Amino acid sequence: xxxxxxxxxxxxxxxxxxxxxxxxxxxxxxxxxxxxxxxxxxxxxxxxxxxxxxxxxxxxxxxxxxxxxxxxxxxxxxxxxxxxxxxxxxxxxxxxxxxxxxxxxxxxxxxxxxxxxxxxxxxxxxxxx
Numbered sequence: 001x002x003x004x005x006x007x008x009x010x011x012x013x014x015x016x017x018x019x020x021x022x023x024x025x026x027x028x029x030x031x032x033x034x035x036x037x038x039x040x041x042x043x044x045x046x047x048x049x050x051x052x053x054x055x056x057x058x059x060x061x062x063x064x065x066x067x068x069x070x071x072x073x074x075x076x077x078x079x080x081x082x083x084x085x086x087x088x089x090x091x092x093x094x095x096x097x098x099x100x101x102x103x104x105x106x107x108x109x110x111x112x113x114x115x116x117x118x119x120x121x122x123x124x125x126x127x128x129x
Contacts, residue, residue, distance in 0.1 A: 024057035034115040035123025049073040049128040
């Protein structure tokens, strides 16, 4: 009888020991013209001649839409006292296993992407000259 009572506890304990899928994405994602580093509930992006931030976590799997910023770059060296303007951006897309599809909608109506970013791949970026 005691063995039968122990069985549910063993099953629950075994399930708790299984690896759990984290609720939010992390890691580095990269591809042509874009790269994304996700950690701590947000992220940093690099684009050809631009950068950005994601200011909230992306759920692990499925479709997403999150807010952040987009900062267009400029050619040439940075000048002392130069002010860089950032725009509000909405980052949306999908996550399917180890591939993240990313599109960007800027506050002025400009659309960027879609970018296909496999997990662990290096970004292929062309810097401003």
